[in-house]
Amino acid sequence: MKYDYLVVGAGLFGSVFAYEAKKRGKTCLVIDKRNxxxxxxxxxxxEGINVHKYGAHIFHTSNKEIWEYVNQFAEFNNYINSPVAVYKDELYNLPFNMNTFSKMWNIRTPQEAKDMIAKQIAELHIEEPKNLEEQALSLAGRDVYEKLVKGYTEKQWGRDCTELPAxxxxRLPLRFTYDNNYFNDRFQGIPMGGYTKIIEKMLxxxxxxxxxxxxxxIKENPEIxxxxxxxxxxxxxxxxxxxxL
Structure with missing residues (x-):
């Protein structure tokens, strides 16, 4: 059989394309190298838990049309991503916000946090950052860098921050509000039943x-x-x- 489209990859993009193409009377063959x-x-x-095999995926968008589109395939829970960072024996909210700064410096107001960050940046006298460490220090000051950026970044890249390019x-997301929501998007959540069921419905x-x-x-089926x-x-x-690349 010959198809209108050969879709390589049965992820979200390929599956949405195949779903929309089928609605328009087009034929698709979707292939994927995974099993x-x-x-x-x-x-x-x-054991009753939908495990995200390739890392956690939280659906978030501010586009109502996209939100309504994906909700035709699944019901979403009200999950809000509010991560917590552990530094030694201390817990800090991420992304960096007033809850983070309040605990770090025992302050209450956004202006106090801004003043503290500006003071630390000024004391470093970094005009042209030569590496990632200097770049982060010039953006957020020493406390935020050492407690919340340095360890995570070095673990992610497997190299010292001084060896990484600036x-x-x-930028570093500094929020001067008491809001632990990682995303700013209006709509967010994780599909109840998992993402695989969404893909199954699309395909x-x-x-x-x-x-x-x-x-x-394609070597064996060049005209597919x-x-x-x-x-x-x-x-x-x-x-x-x-x-x-």
């Missing part, structure tokens, strides 16, 4: 092949579709002609 659909939002039920951190009636590598598949929608790595698609 399951869902891409990085794939959830696996373990451009990695363009209902669409031909799907998992454990299928695109590059091998009029057009290809590729959602994988673009450097891999072009056979790393410009190296790994």
């Amino acid at each position: 399951h659909i869902g891409g990085n939002v794939y959830c696996e039920e373990i 451009f990695i951190i363009k 209902d009636g669409v031909d799907v092949k998992t454990e299928t590598d695109y590059f091998e598949f 579709a009029d057009k290809i929608l590729f959602t994988g790595m673009i450097d891999e698609f072009f056979d790393y002609q410009l190296g790994a």
Whole structure:
């Protein structure tokens, strides 16, 4: 069979495309090299818990149309992401907000927090940051950097902050309100039942092949579709002609 579209990748983008194409009378074949659909939002039920196998995914948007669109496939809970950072034996709210600053410096008002940060930045005399450490210090001062940025960043990159380029951190989100909500978006939550069920509904009636590598598949089926929608790595698609991006 020949299809209108070969969709490479059964994640959110590929699945939404296939769903919308099918509504418009187009035929799609969706393939994925993994042994399951869902891409990085794939959830696996373990002892009654929908485990996000590739890291936590919290759906958030301020666009009402998008929120209403995704809610046709699932009911969302009211999960609000309010992470807490542990520094030695101290707990701090993230992103950095007045709850964070109040505990760190025993202050109450936004102006006090702004004054403290400005004072610490001024004392450092950093005019042109030469590395990530100096960049972070020049944005938030020593306390925020040492307690909330340094350890996390070095763990993430596997290198000392003085060895990382300054451009990695363009800005640090400093919020001068008592609000622990990580996102500013109006709508947010996690689908009850997991993301995989959303993908299953989107791909209902669409031909799907998992454990299928695109590059091998297209060699054997060069005329399988009029057009290809590729959602994988673009450097891999072009056979790393410009190296790994």
